[in-house]
Amino acid sequence: MSEELPVDPAIGNADKHQRPLAPSLRAGRQQRLPGIRHVIAVGSGKEGVGNSTVSVNLACALQQIGGRTGLVDADVLGPSITGMLGLSTGQPLEVTGHRKIIPADRHNLKVISRGMLTKNDDPAILRAPIVSTYQNMFMASVQWGNLDYLIVDLPPATGDTRLTLARNFSVSGAIIVTTPQDVSLEIARRALRMLEMVQVPLLGIVENMSTFTCRHCGQDTDVFRLGGGERMSRQLGVPFLGAIPLDADIVRSGDEGRPIVLEQPKSQAAEAYLAIARELAGRLDGGHSFEPLRALGGDRAAAQGAEDV
Amino acid sequence: MPNTDSQHGHHHPASGQPSGREQLPGIRHVIAVGSGKGGVGKSTVSVNLAYALQQIGGWIGLVDADIYGPTIPGMLGLPTGRPPEMTPDKQKMVPAERNNLKVISMGMLTGDDTPAILRGPMVSKYLRSFISDVQWGKLDYLILDLPPGTGDTQLTLAQSIPLSGAVIVTTPQDVSLKIARRGLRMFETVHVPILGIIENMSTFTCPHCGKATDIFRHGGGERMSRELGVPFLGAIPLDPEIVTCGDEGRPIVLDKPRSVAAEAYLAIATEIAGRLEGHPTAALKPFQWNWDTGEGEPAWVERGARPAGSRTTAIGFRRRDARTLSVLWEDGHQTDFDVRDLRLACRCAMCLEEMSGRPLLDPKSVRPDVTPRTITSVGHYAVQFTWNDGHSTGIYSFEHLRALDERGAVEVAEDV
Numbered sequence: 001m002s003e004e005l006p007v008d009p010a011i012g013n014a015d016k017h018q019r020p021l022a023p024s025l026r027a028g029r030q031q032r033l034p035g036i037r038h039v040i041a042v043g044s045g046k047e048g049v050g051n052s053t054v055s056v057n058l059a060c061a062l063q064q065i066g067g068r069t070g071l072v073d074a075d076v077l078g079p080s081i082t083g084m085l086g087l088s089t090g091q092p093l094e095v096t097g098h099r100k101i102i103p104a105d106r107h108n109l110k111v112i113s114r115g116m117l118t119k120n121d122d123p124a125i126l127r128a129p130i131v132s133t134y135q136n137m138f139m140a141s142v143q144w145g146n147l148d149y150l151i152v153d154l155p156p157a158t159g160d161t162r163l164t165l166a167r168n169f170s171v172s173g174a175i176i177v178t179t180p181q182d183v184s185l186e187i188a189r190r191a192l193r194m195l196e197m198v199q200v201p202l203l204g205i206v207e208n209m210s211t212f213t214c215r216h217c218g219q220d221t222d223v224f225r226l227g228g229g230e231r232m233s234r235q236l237g238v239p240f241l242g243a244i245p246l247d248a249d250i251v252r253s254g255d256e257g258r259p260i261v262l263e264q265p266k267s268q269a270a271e272a273y274l275a276i277a278r279e280l281a282g283r284l285d286g287g288h289s290f291e292p293l294r295a296l297g298g299d300r301a302a303a304q305g306a307e308d309v
Numbered sequence: 310m311p312n313t314d315s316q317h318g319h320h321h322p323a324s325g326q327p328s329g330r331e332q333l334p335g336i337r338h339v340i341a342v343g344s345g346k347g348g349v350g351k352s353t354v355s356v357n358l359a360y361a362l363q364q365i366g367g368w369i370g371l372v373d374a375d376i377y378g379p380t381i382p383g384m385l386g387l388p389t390g391r392p393p394e395m396t397p398d399k400q401k402m403v404p405a406e407r408n409n410l411k412v413i414s415m416g417m418l419t420g421d422d423t424p425a426i427l428r429g430p431m432v433s434k435y436l437r438s439f440i441s442d443v444q445w446g447k448l449d450y451l452i453l454d455l456p457p458g459t460g461d462t463q464l465t466l467a468q469s470i471p472l473s474g475a476v477i478v479t480t481p482q483d484v485s486l487k488i489a490r491r492g493l494r495m496f497e498t499v500h501v502p503i504l505g506i507i508e509n510m511s512t513f514t515c516p517h518c519g520k521a522t523d524i525f526r527h528g529g530g531e532r533m534s535r536e537l538g539v540p541f542l543g544a545i546p547l548d549p550e551i552v553t554c555g556d557e558g559r560p561i562v563l564d565k566p567r568s569v570a571a572e573a574y575l576a577i578a579t580e581i582a583g584r585l586e587g588h589p590t591a592a593l594k595p596f597q598w599n600w601d602t603g604e605g606e607p608a609w610v611e612r613g614a615r616p617a618g619s620r621t622t623a624i625g626f627r628r629r630d631a632r633t634l635s636v637l638w639e640d641g642h643q644t645d646f647d648v649r650d651l652r653l654a655c656r657c658a659m660c661l662e663e664m665s666g667r668p669l670l671d672p673k674s675v676r677p678d679v680t681p682r683t684i685t686s687v688g689h690y691a692v693q694f695t696w697n698d699g700h701s702t703g704i705y706s707f708e709h710l711r712a713l714d715e716r717g718a719v720e721v722a723e724d725v
Contacts, residue, residue, distance in 0.1 A: 046348055047457055156347050
């Protein structure tokens, strides 16, 4: 199996000069990205809970409430953000004179994704070190300009990404996306612990695919059960940021490249995202301290206290 | 797509396979269940498929190869954090057992809350040991619930284990399809035959008003199977019962065997078993064939036939001449049908009275120069003709065609 180069040949043109594109990272030292006020990682213990949908809509919501926002699709193996934002694919990335990648600009969001380079059907069979190289490059070698928020859409909990990200970059905090059901909660709990082990502060939990409202009769069904996100936030002593309903319009708008926060800003789903964005902005800039939660489970009161300061 | 020989990799391990492939004594078929992405319900499908295969008669094992987020212990109500017992000679792990299903999972080793921060090479090592260092005994099918995606783990697995085939799970929506397609390509790259596509989280039926909503859109799995020329195995509805049953450790196939979901699983299991016991490579890809121009003509691969093959599975069609359709059967038999005889043998409701079987079609009314315009495959069991006399409602099952041949009800010019 041939491995791709750490840097796509599509970036830049002279392969002699590919190396400078990869950020120079010193092991064990966190890098602060200049001009970026807050890096927010969005992750889940498992894929398919809507991590990318939440990342995209949250980025749009943060932008709607006035923040300059960027979005990194750190899911190098299975990038889906290009489709959700209707970005063109299979194009070489533009690079500045200083060998910085110029991000795509969509709905006033700055975006970088490996999906922009590849055609959608290209099989991404990449070895772990190459995946990490991409992720570091997407964080540090992109011309972001000044940003209030850089949302990093993490790939599913395969371990490697979070380790690299947390080791190499200064992250303001992480959000865990989960669905309401138990099986998924066990996994989200795992993800929480993983983030804590690498000392990333937790901003809170978003429950996605929550109650479904039938458009024919208006009645609710909890397709994926009920209230798991809130229960977990209580158990672990981290804030519950909100629940996003299970809604066919979110799915459709995502497939069509127009996130629901922008397409139907008055919808219940969009309002839920905007509320979460306001909450986050308040937490990040409202003078709260975001010490990593070292106490977990065993010392919920302390964790709760830290959050209530 | 892989060639005929690689379909049964473990029967013909020598030819063109990576040297790392191991033999698994006592295990007839290893089936990988994969998806391009996670959260499509792959583990739910694996568990229910395992029980469905058991129901139709077989000894089944299940490996939870999703080492990063093992969910199968939860779905089967198995204790976690308790390492599997060892055989007396300390050489092999003894799998857990639930309703006669043998199971091994990373969750048994790690417990619920321990994050599996593992790096690629370690994962591969664990996986191989999960398959070869377990006392499975005799199994008809070993289901491998793969970690989602197309990374290291999947690649290592697909290369190092003699897989009989892979099943791809997807949801109906586009984003997910693109990703499933990627998973499918990966299996093809490493020469693992694709048994087919299962669409999970399909149409939701509101329990209050009974009306359907396609929450995750509609029909993607079928569309993909058509586009990529791999079989569509079936759709599983989005159903809160499946979720609840899974969370409570009672898979729906066992808990509610009469439900729509359980029946869908049984149909899929039957299809998969048929493919594996039969000769999957010989199966025709879907076709729409223009009789006059020859466009879309299906395959005719005589080496796909074998003496023990199915009598009623057509594996090839070709136009012998303007008025003769030849059919190649999996058992090697060939039949030449006069196309007008086929028109006369139509069994649709307009040509045959449904209840009595009395013919409604007067042979004199069928013009002598009747020929097909198009011949289209219907699933993997039949073909449908559009005739130049305007008739197009008849579906000819392979069984019917073979019966026509053997009864001599049509004039056949045998070409054996």
